[in-house]
Amino acid sequence: MTRKKKRLAVIGGGLAFLGLAAALTFYALGQRTSYFYMPGDLVAAELTPGQRIRLGGLVEKGTIERGQGTNVSFQVTDHENSVKVAYNGILPDLFREDQGVVTEGTFGTDGVFVADSVLAKHDENYMPREVADGLKAKGVWQEED
Template structure:
């Protein structure tokens, strides 16, 4: 084999290794990424079993049931559809009916969302960006009643707007 042929083989081998490494990294990232879904998204296009997703919306009024130990069931709604959620653990202090919530987990075979993480809103005007975007896209966002306060550096320093 000539010098030029050896050099081309070496460069081809390096490119193959880089391509393989990139493929493995992308596969690992896609397995760990949890895509955001509203209850309407989950009802209309059921995610595959075991796929990690983030479910965002409001805790439906009258739906919270505290079971034995630390198991809680509730429904998350986007005013169009609602999805039952089961969570075992300690809920955030700000978790309550009628408030914004984002749950991360998987959808069970019985179409109950099995959450392993529940995040509650942090003040009376906050709503997750994904939920706001989804409500705006469907024309359900009332800016005057539900708009989150703008988080500015000045507001954080002075306490104004929070």
């Protein structure tokens, strides 16, 4: 084998290795993605059972129900549609009615969204970007001056 052919073989092997590494990385990331939905978007969404999603909106007034221990249920709304959420865990300190929230989890067989994480608004000036954009698109949420 000439020197030029050896060099081309090493370069080709390196490119093949990098291509395989990139393909495996994209495959692994694709398995872990969670798509963001507002309650109104779920009507048209084609979700597979067990598919992880992020559900965002506002905590609907009067729907927070605390069960035994750390079990809690509430509804997430975009003021047009609502989705019941069940969560078992400690809620963020600033979790309350009519505040922005993003939950991550899957839908149960009974149609209730079973969340394994809940993120709430941080302070008076912050709302998760996805939630704010979704509410702005529906004309429900307006920025304060």
